[in-house]
Amino acid sequence: MSAMTNGKLTDRARAATSLAMQGESKARRFARMAATMFVSLGLTGCITVNAPEEPIVIELNVNIRQEVIYRLAEDAGNTIEENADIF
Amino acid sequence: MGDMMTKRISKGLLAGVAIATAIGGFATPAFAQRDPAYAAARSAGQVGEKMDGYLGIVGPSTPELRRLVNDINIKRRAVYAERAKATNATLEEYALTAGCQAILATAPGEKYQAPSGNWETRTSAPPMRDSRCP
Numbered sequence: 076m077s078a079m080t081n082g083k084l085t086d087r088a089r090a091a092t093s094l095a096m097q098g099e100s101k102a103r104r105f106a107r108m109a110a111t112m113f114v115s116l117g118l119t120g121c122i123t124v125n126a127p128e129e130p131i132v133i134e135l136n137v138n139i140r141q142e143v144i145y146r147l148a149e150d151a152g153n154t155i156e157e158n159a160d161i162f
Numbered sequence: 163m164g165d166m167m168t169k170r171i172s173k174g175l176l177a178g179v180a181i182a183t184a185i186g187g188f189a190t191p192a193f194a195q196r197d198p199a200y201a202a203a204r205s206a207g208q209v210g211e212k213m214d215g216y217l218g219i220v221g222p223s224t225p226e227l228r229r230l231v232n233d234i235n236i237k238r239r240a241v242y243a244e245r246a247k248a249t250n251a252t253l254e255e256y257a258l259t260a261g262c263q264a265i266l267a268t269a270p271g272e273k274y275q276a277p278s279g280n281w282e283t284r285t286s287a288p289p290m291r292d293s294r295c296p
Contacts, residue, residue, distance in 0.1 A: 139254060139255050139258055139294070140294070141293075141294040143251065143255050143259075144255070144258065144259045144262065144294050144295065144296060145296050146249075146251075147249055147251055147255060147256055147259040148259055148262070148263065148296040150245060150248075150249050150259075151245070151256065151259040151260040151262070151263050152263045154241060154242075154245050154260060155260060155263050155264055155267060158194075158237075158238075158241055159194060159195065159196065160194035160195060160196055160197065161196075161234050161237045161238055161241070162238070162264055162267070
């Protein structure tokens with residue numbers, strides 16, 4: 076009884092710092108490894124974008140609103156009359 | 163004396179500029195006529211008015227037709243750009259509006275592009291135009 080409470084009678088032990096000393100289970104260690112692998116895979120994975128073979132055509136005309144055309148109609152009509160050589 | 167000379171010269175210059183402007187104004191009438199080659203290609207249906215405000219080749223393409231159409235389209239584009247800027251519109255907006263008007267102004271027998279994209283021959287009936295055209 077007295078020996079157990081007396082520090083001088085027992086050898087000082089190092090703290091259980093390593094996983095092996097803490098007695099980590101094999102299953103836990105495998106899970107950790109798998110998790111690490113997944114993370115590193117995610118970091119190194121590349122995104123490959125392939126350029127389309129057909130050129131991208133954006134139809135600008137679709138965005139032109141009727142009210143804009145109505146506003147410009149008179150001016151455009153005059154422009155055609157004034158430049159009759161190219162219309 | 164030096165001042166007098168300068169005044170006389172600047173007066174002469176001003177008069178010269180005024181005369182040149184007057185002559186220039188007469189030399190290029192506001193309503194110029196179509197080039198004969200263009201007029202012929204138009205009435206023959208070799209070229210037609212596209213919906214986008216530019217001229218297009220209707221039938222088989224030849225180097226001559228391509229040159230004629232390109233030449234006119236470059237000039238049209240310059241006019242559109244200038245007017246678009248003046249009216250606070252984009253080049254495409256102005257060109258499309260001019261296309262509406264140019265198709266409306268075609269004479270019977272001339273070609274124009276219908277909303278389907280096909281070339282049509284203008285008859286006495288109103289042309290088939292984009293639903294947004296005024």
